[in-house]
Each structure stands twice: as C-alpha cells, then as structure tokens.
C-alpha cells in the first residue's frame with residue numbers, strides 16, 4: 001500500500017479516553033490481519049499507530065537541524081519531497097527522528113519504500129499487561145534505582161519556580177539495563193515491540209535505527225501532530241498518576257491544582273503556537289483522564305483545520321518542544337534541563353513519525369522509550385515540575401514510567 005492510498009484510518013485522531021478504555025473507534029480491528037508488529041527486518045523506521053504499521057526502508061538520509069526557524073526548515077524538506085514525488089511519480093515520505101533540542105541534527109529518511117500494513121488492534125483494545133515469557137537472560141527483575149540526585153534536581157527546580165525564574169520544567173532521569181545476551185539486537189527489538197504493542201495496543205509503538213547500530217524504541221502515549229487532508233489533531237498529556245493494573249478505577253484529578261496547572265501550561269503553549277497555522281481551532285475547556293498500560297494522564301484532544309500547505313512535519317516542529325517535555329518559558333526550561341539533567345536527552349522527548357508529500361502524517365513524542373546500543377538499554381523518563389510539586393512523588397512517577405519498557409523486557413507486568 002503506498003502512502004498516497006493510505007486509508008483515512010491511518011490518520012484517525014488520537015484515541016479518546018473512552019477509546020483507550022475499550023470502546024472501539026471506527027474500523028478498529030476491522031481490517032486487522034494479525035500482522036502485528038513483528039517484522040522489524042531492515043526497516044530504518046517501524047512505526048505502529050492505530051490499525052497500521054509503517055515500515056520504511058532505504059532512500060536518502062538527511063540530518064537537518066531545525067534550529068532557529070523550524071517551520072522554514074520543514075517547508076524546505078517538504079519542497080524536496082514534492083519535487084521527488086513529481087520526478088519519480090512515486091509516493092515518498094520523510095520519516096524518522098527529530099531530537100528534543102531542535103538545534104541538534106535530526107535523523108530523517110526520504111524514501112519511496114514505505115509500506116503500511118494493517119496491524120492487529122482488537123476491537124476491545126485496552127491497555128493490558130505485557131504477555132510472554134521473561135527473556136531468558138533478562139536482568140534480574142530490574143528494580144528501578146533510587147535516585148537521590150533526581151529528587152535533588154527536582155527540589156532545585158521547585159526553588160527556581162518559587163523564585164519566579166520559570167513556571168514549569170520537565171525533568172528526566174535515566175536507567176541502564178543490560179540487554180539479554182542470548183539474542184541479537186534485531187531479535188530483541190522484535191520481541192520488545194511485540195510486547196509493547198500487546199501491553200498498550202493504542203500506543204504508538206516504534207523502533208528507529210541509528211547509523212551507529214543503536215535503536216530507539218518505545219511505546220509513545222502522546223501524539224503531537226496527526227494530519228489527514230488538513231484535519232489536524234494533537235493530544236497533549238500532562239498531569240499523571242501511576243496505574244497499578246487494568247482493574248484500577250480512574251483516579252479523580254479534580255481539584256488537584258498542581259495537575260491542572262501542569263496541564264494548562266501545555267494547552268496554552270499549543271494554542272499560541274498553533275494559531276498562525278490553522279483556520280479553525282477547537283480546544284476543549286477541560287482535560288479528560290486517559291490510561292496507558294502504566295499511567296493515568298490528563299489529556300486534551302485539540303483539533304484544527306490546517307491552512308493550505310501546512311504539513312504534519314511543519315506543525316510538529318512548530319509545536320515542539322511543548323511544555324509536556326520542556327517547560328514554561330521554553331528557553332528558561334530548556335536551560336534548566338541542560339544544567340540539571342545528568343545526560344543529554346538525544347532523541348528522548350523528541351519526535352518520531354512520518355509525513356508524505358501531501359503533508360499527511362503523524363509525529364509522536366519519543367516517550368516511554370529506551371536507546372538499545374552496545375548491549376545496553378538506556379531508559380529515559382521525566383515528569384513535569386510546577387509550584388507545589390513534591391520531589392518524592394515525581395521520583396515515583398518517573399519510576400512508574402520506566403515500567404513500560406521494563407515490563408516489555410521482563411515479559412510480565
């Protein structure tokens with residue numbers, strides 16, 4: 001199936017909280033073949049979203065820095081894509097990874113070899129425990145390490161917020177896990193993707209290869225830009241609680257001022273950044289609660305009609321980084337992140353996805369993710385800090401977020 005003939009379902013909007021709890025959206029499962037997400041093969045990018053899995057191979061790799069004028073850089077890339085489509089008569093896409101810091105190089109592929117296959121999403125899909133036997137040589141049930149350092153940087157961020165230097169910052173920490181030594185990286189990636197998809201069939205499950213042999217993989221709960229025929233959806237999340245299992249009732253976020261403020265910062269940023277790109281913008285007045293396999297989140301499903309010529313790529317890089325991964329004000333939060341976090345984020349909390357020559361496509365955040373390289377997995381997880389945040393609670397939240405990839409590694413919940 002070529003990208004130009006992608007059925008609208010591929011770009012269906014992000015699931016509502018109801019869909020995530022199990023009410024099927026239109027077409028859910030109706031075209032499923034059980035293909036799953038098993039064939040990583042040599043694809044540079046595998047990206048499963050809703051009922052479709054994209055596998056992109058070959059083509060040309062480009063490494064633009066979106067830098068000072070992300071929208072202009074996106075338009076330049078889109079112009080090249082349009083020329084290629086005209087020249088070859090094919091249906092090229094641009095796809096890959098865009099880093100958290102837009103002045104660092106992206107890793108994108110421009111290719112005609114992009115195949116979308118139906119993915120099995122059961123009609124009653126809801127996040128469930130990852131199945132499968134534990135990986136033979138998986139590290140002993142990797143307990144999430146205690147990180148006094150993380151509590152300390154959260155406390156420092158809270159002091160900076162109290163002193164009026166910023167309003168919100170998302171701080172992340174990492175966890176290293178030895179990869180099982182009885183399977184190669186391709187086999188491990190295949191198993192992990194299968195388990196991530198089984199644990200949360202509505203997450204955007206991805207694996208993106210790096211030129212040095214590493215692979216970023218994960219199960220993103222958060223779409224930044226989903227575009228089909230100029231219909232645009234973004235579904236920011238902020239304000240979270242760990243979720244123990246699928247029988248747990250949704251928590252009441254009502255009346256918790258901290259969560260409401262943490263979430264409102266993201267929605268305001270998106271409204272402001274999106275306004276020049278859209279003709280109609282609908283922002284629900286209040287967020288709803290949605291579930292992933294491990295977390296409860298406050299989410300707001302924002303819809304709009306893009307102005308002619310605005311692509312999914314342009315919309316995504318214009319919004320990025322939202323305060324769901326950076327903070328408010330953006331520059332002060334980015335500075336605090338680079339000063340306080342102990343490792344560069346790389347592609348963690350960046351964007352993963354694709355856009356075709358018509359501007360349709362989908363970009364999601366690289367969250368609930370890990371870098372698999374040199375026999376190690378480096379898991380990343382962050383939490384939004386605002387006035388009133390508690391270092392111990394944010395520490396627990398990041399521990400729960402590690403659980404998505406850890407659960408896939410262990411093959412159990």
Ligand SMILES: C=C(O[C@H]1C=CC=C(C(=O)O)[C@@H]1O)C(=O)O
Nearest residue numbers: 237238239240324381382383384
């Ligand atoms: C930064 C992460 O989550 C973001 C997305 C959803 C909820 C978040 C929160 O409540 O802090 C974060 O903004 C992460 O998973 O590493």
